[in-house]
Amino acid sequence: MDDVEIEDVNDDDVPQIQKAPENQDLTFLSQTVGDVLAQYGWCLLIVTVLVYLLIQQLSKRRASQASSTPPPQTQQDPLSVARRQEALEAARRRMQEEHDAQTAIFREKQKKQEEEKRRQKIEMWDSMQEGKSYHGNAKLSQSAEEASSSTVLKPKTEKKSLRSTGYNPLTGEGGGSCSWRPGRRGPSSGG
Incomplete structure (x- = not known):
C-alpha cells in the first residue's frame, strides 16, 4: 500500500494526513544506539565479557559435577552381586596365598x-x-x-711404586705418557 496523502478542500476542521519520512524509525534507532555506545561503550564491553566468562565457568562446573556423580543405581540382581563379591574374595585369597x-x-x-x-x-x-x-x-x-673352576691362572706382575719412578702429579713430570698442565692465567680471550 502506498502512502497516500489526502487533502481536503476545506482546511477547516479536518486534519491533514501528510506523508511520513521513509527512514525515520531506522535513523532514530541508529542515533539512540550510537549515543548509548558513546556513553557506556566500555562498560557494556566489560559486562559482556564478564557474562560470557560466567557462563563458561558455570558450564564447566555443571559438566564436572555430572561426571563426578555416579549414575543412579539400577536394580541389580542379588545373585549377580553375590557372585561378584565371591569372585573378589577368591581373587584376594589367591593374591594373599601367593604373597x-x-x-x-x-x-x-x-x-x-x-x-x-x-x-x-x-x-x-x-x-x-x-x-x-x-x-x-x-x-x-x-x-x-x-x-x-678355571685352569688358566694369570701370572702376577710386579707393580712399580709411584714414588720409585719419581712421579709427581703436580709437576707433570715422570708419570708416563700423559701429563696435566695447568691452564693459562689471566683474563679469558673473548669477543
Whole structure:
C-alpha cells in the first residue's frame, strides 16, 4: 500500500494526513544506539565479557559435577552381586596365598644365609683357637675353588711404586705418557 496523502478542500476542521519520512524509525534507532555506545561503550564491553566468562565457568562446573556423580543405581540382581563379591574374595585369597608363599621362600633364604654366616663364624673361631689364620684358610679354600673352576691362572706382575719412578702429579713430570698442565692465567680471550 502506498502512502497516500489526502487533502481536503476545506482546511477547516479536518486534519491533514501528510506523508511520513521513509527512514525515520531506522535513523532514530541508529542515533539512540550510537549515543548509548558513546556513553557506556566500555562498560557494556566489560559486562559482556564478564557474562560470557560466567557462563563458561558455570558450564564447566555443571559438566564436572555430572561426571563426578555416579549414575543412579539400577536394580541389580542379588545373585549377580553375590557372585561378584565371591569372585573378589577368591581373587584376594589367591593374591594373599601367593604373597604368603613368596614370604616363606624369602624367610627360608634368610635362614640359610644366617646359618651360613653362623657356620663361618664358628669355623673362624675354631681356626683362631687352633692358632691358624682364618683368612688364610678362607683364601686357600677360595683359591682351590677358583682353580677347580678355571685352569688358566694369570701370572702376577710386579707393580712399580709411584714414588720409585719419581712421579709427581703436580709437576707433570715422570708419570708416563700423559701429563696435566695447568691452564693459562689471566683474563679469558673473548669477543
